[in-house]
Amino acid sequence: xxxxxxxxxLSAAVATxxxxxxxxxxxxxxxxxxxxxxxxxxQPVVLTALGLSLETSIATTVLVILLGLPVAYLLATKEFxxxxxxxxxxxxxxxxxxxxxxxxxxxxxxxxxxxGGALKALGIELPFTTLAVVVAQVFVxxxxxxxxxxxxxxxxxxxxxxxxxxxGATPGYGFFRVLxxxxxxxxxxxxxxxxxxxxxxxxxxxxxxxxxxxxxQTMPLAVYTALQNDLSAAVALSVLLVIxxxxxxxxxxxxxxxxxxxxxxxxxxxx
Amino acid sequence: MWLVLALLLQQPKxxxxxxxxxxxxxxxxxADSLERRDPELKIDFxxxxxxxxxxxxxxxxxxxxxxxxxxxxxxxxxxSGLIEGTPQTFARNRLVVIVPKxxxxxxxxxxxLARTGVKLVLAADAVPAGHYAREAIFRLARSAGYxxxxxxxxxxxxxxxxxxVRSVASKVQLGEADAGFVYISDVxxxxxxxxxxxxxxxxxxxxxxxxxxxxxxxxxxxxxxTFIDFVLSPSGQAVLTKNGFLPGR
Numbered sequence: 001x002x003x004x005x006x007x008x009x010l011s012a013a014v015a016t017x018x019x020x021x022x023x024x025x026x027x028x029x030x031x032x033x034x035x036x037x038x039x040x041x042x043q044p045v046v047l048t049a050l051g052l053s054l055e056t057s058i059a060t061t062v063l064v065i066l067l068g069l070p071v072a073y074l075l076a077t078k079e080f081x082x083x084x085x086x087x088x089x090x091x092x093x094x095x096x097x098x099x100x101x102x103x104x105x106x107x108x109x110x111x112x113x114x115x116g117g118a119l120k121a122l123g124i125e126l127p128f129t130t131l132a133v134v135v136a137q138v139f140v141x142x143x144x145x146x147x148x149x150x151x152x153x154x155x156x157x158x159x160x161x162x163x164x165x166x167x168g169a170t171p172g173y174g175f176f177r178v179l180x181x182x183x184x185x186x187x188x189x190x191x192x193x194x195x196x197x198x199x200x201x202x203x204x205x206x207x208x209x210x211x212x213x214x215x216x217q218t219m220p221l222a223v224y225t226a227l228q229n230d231l232s233a234a235v236a237l238s239v240l241l242v243i244x245x246x247x248x249x250x251x252x253x254x255x256x257x258x259x260x261x262x263x264x265x266x267x268x269x270x271x
Numbered sequence: 272m273w274l275v276l277a278l279l280l281q282q283p284k285x286x287x288x289x290x291x292x293x294x295x296x297x298x299x300x301x302a303d304s305l306e307r308r309d310p311e312l313k314i315d316f317x318x319x320x321x322x323x324x325x326x327x328x329x330x331x332x333x334x335x336x337x338x339x340x341x342x343x344x345x346x347x348x349x350x351s352g353l354i355e356g357t358p359q360t361f362a363r364n365r366l367v368v369i370v371p372k373x374x375x376x377x378x379x380x381x382x383x384l385a386r387t388g389v390k391l392v393l394a395a396d397a398v399p400a401g402h403y404a405r406e407a408i409f410r411l412a413r414s415a416g417y418x419x420x421x422x423x424x425x426x427x428x429x430x431x432x433x434x435x436v437r438s439v440a441s442k443v444q445l446g447e448a449d450a451g452f453v454y455i456s457d458v459x460x461x462x463x464x465x466x467x468x469x470x471x472x473x474x475x476x477x478x479x480x481x482x483x484x485x486x487x488x489x490x491x492x493x494x495x496x497t498f499i500d501f502v503l504s505p506s507g508q509a510v511l512t513k514n515g516f517l518p519g520r
Binding site: 106107110111112127128206209210211212215216224225227228229231 | 320322323326371373375390392395396397398429430431432433434442445446447448
């Protein structure tokens, strides 16, 4: 039996934190009547922003997996000079204010940016395009995927791939048929986190890609724009975003592979 | 913990000024001279689009002074019971078009803004500067020497509606946008080195007037009044003029 004071302190901490985290969500949810919510959510500007958000965040997630998986594999299985630096570099976007990311992206990939000339030679002008939205989302979402995938891959014991190799499996076969299936829960969890982060991206997007309905105005930008003259529309959009994000993260918990979420290394089932 | 919070919230000599983004340079300068006169005084600014400020005031933000970039939003604040006393006009401003020094879209005159492919950046319609810019474009479309579909074509060239007028200036300054509508006061010396300016004809220009007022339930009424008086005084007006504003009256 814990002393009373400890229990009181624990409950107070939990209650305070729950208030800070949950009350804003609840306040958004109860602000509008269901009828008004439905009315707001069927406005063209909302549907356009929703479509663009889904389109860009899914493209981002695919890109993040394609580009992030090799990096995660490297970080999880190999030792090399500069590994710590690479690790830190990959994690920086988590702590960087997204607006700073946006300025950096402009100075790098803007048409007057460092790589602007090279991109122009390829016929690409990034700022103010939907592609720029995806680039901004990739920048902020990648670390979430890489850290989960790296942890998952690193948690798989070497002997499984080594056994596969002694049985004549090529490294590629070993990765795709042995290592990846074993680490799949973490890889999927990382993908879902990256997707949710991409869906919520605001600062880097508005700085790098601008704000134009149908082209670069994703849901968070539409919320901000609506907030300036139409509170109800902004709340409706926010409700939609909260529900979407909550569903993604909750799905993660209840997925068949959801047990691995939260850091426990994946263990192979059966033999 | 509550004590720390209370101390943070209860700084007697802290003055909180909510001001339109376009005022940032001029007001920072004004704050410098006021703080030099009274070392105890500490002026905190919240610079944003005026429409954002009204929203924040409406949600109970702890502000002492509100300076808006247009009368319309000051009126909104007054009608919502957020303002004490009568607002006073302390500055006026007019719009200009800026293009990056390199002029990538080769804009030579305002008519060129209607050319296909020009990347134009405006402030969002809810932002005073964006509201005025649209008005100016419509007025240009009705002027001699402009095609009748001028406004439609110019607005089709908009690649971004920015959240405040300073973001418009920086997109042009960085060379990412081909042109933008900003206030003449946004073309600060630093910005001016990197952009070229086109003045709008007087017939098309919209005169923005900036009202300032005491916020109802201000925590630091005395310092707020000092600030407002200084802004309206000849020395305050001189700072504003130096920063490209036109006098308030």
